[in-house]
Amino acid sequence: MSKTKLVLLTMFVLILGLSTIALAGEKVLNGFEKDLGGWGIPDWALEKTDHVASKAEISQDFASEGKSSIKVAANFPGDKWTGAYIETQEFFDWTPYGKISVDIYLPENVPMGLTGKFILTVGEDWQWTEMNRGVVLEPGKWTTVTADLNAGSADWRRTTCTDTFRKDIRKLGVRVESNRRPVYQGPIYIDNLRLTENVAASTLGTTTTTTTTNTITTENKNLKEEGGEE
Numbered sequence: 690m691s692k693t694k695l696v697l698l699t700m701f702v703l704i705l706g707l708s709t710i711a712l713a714g715e716k717v718l719n720g721f722e723k724d725l726g727g728w729g730i731p732d733w734a735l736e737k738t739d740h741v742a743s744k745a746e747i748s749q750d751f752a753s754e755g756k757s758s759i760k761v762a763a764n765f766p767g768d769k770w771t772g773a774y775i776e777t778q779e780f781f782d783w784t785p786y787g788k789i790s791v792d793i794y795l796p797e798n799v800p801m802g803l804t805g806k807f808i809l810t811v812g813e814d815w816q817w818t819e820m821n822r823g824v825v826l827e828p829g830k831w832t833t834v835t836a837d838l839n840a841g842s843a844d845w846r847r848t849t850c851t852d853t854f855r856k857d858i859r860k861l862g863v864r865v866e867s868n869r870r871p872v873y874q875g876p877i878y879i880d881n882l883r884l885t886e887n888v889a890a891s892t893l894g895t896t897t898t899t900t901t902t903n904t905i906t907t908e909n910k911n912l913k914e915e916g917g918e919e
Contacts, residue, residue: 729775766872779860788835793880809858
């Protein structure tokens with residue numbers, strides 16, 4: 690094979706690979722355009738003093754896609770761990786997917802220090818599992834929180850991701866946390882909940898790198914009943 694043909698073949702393979710990666714599409718679970726779609730604050734969280742979300746509603750104040758998002762009213766008092774938690778209960782089969790993402794917005798006047806994470810309830814035993822670390826939320830802009838669902842993922846606390854894990858998701862939750870600081874009372878906006886397919890890795894047999902928009906820096910310490918911490 691001539692050098693020219695080899696170069697052209699290499700370029701074709703690269704283009705084919707990039708096209709396949711582009712086709713590793715996203716599935717939007719909820720853009721929150723019309724209603725909450727089953728999302729809300731569970732009764733147990735409303736009863737706990739360390740869970741500080743009081744209301745969830747659809748708002749057009751801010752949106753990362755479309756025109757609307759979930760607006761969560763929260764009151765973080767400081768001096769102790771507190772979280773604002775919303776969830777939906779539904780049976781999900783995420784076998785084809787390699788990661789889950791959501792966008793969270795804090796108004797510009799919010800002090801730095803709040804973090805966001807996913808929480809899943811999985812399997813027949815309704816096992817509560819949350820991300821090992823929260824993603825720092827930057828005030829005044831949308832922050833993308835992403836969790837890896839692939840086998841061997843280190844994103845989940847005391848949990849190994851497998852096909853069985855992905856096949857039987859019972860609840861999906863998002864929690865914004867203040868680990869003793871900052872103090873903040875006001876809205877949090879949540880939008881564009883989505884899954885990303887594993888097309889590139891399964892089709893090309895290559896390893897892909899996932900880049901998130903924020904550095905994961907804050908690790909929460911002590912697990913309490915219902916996933917709370919202090």
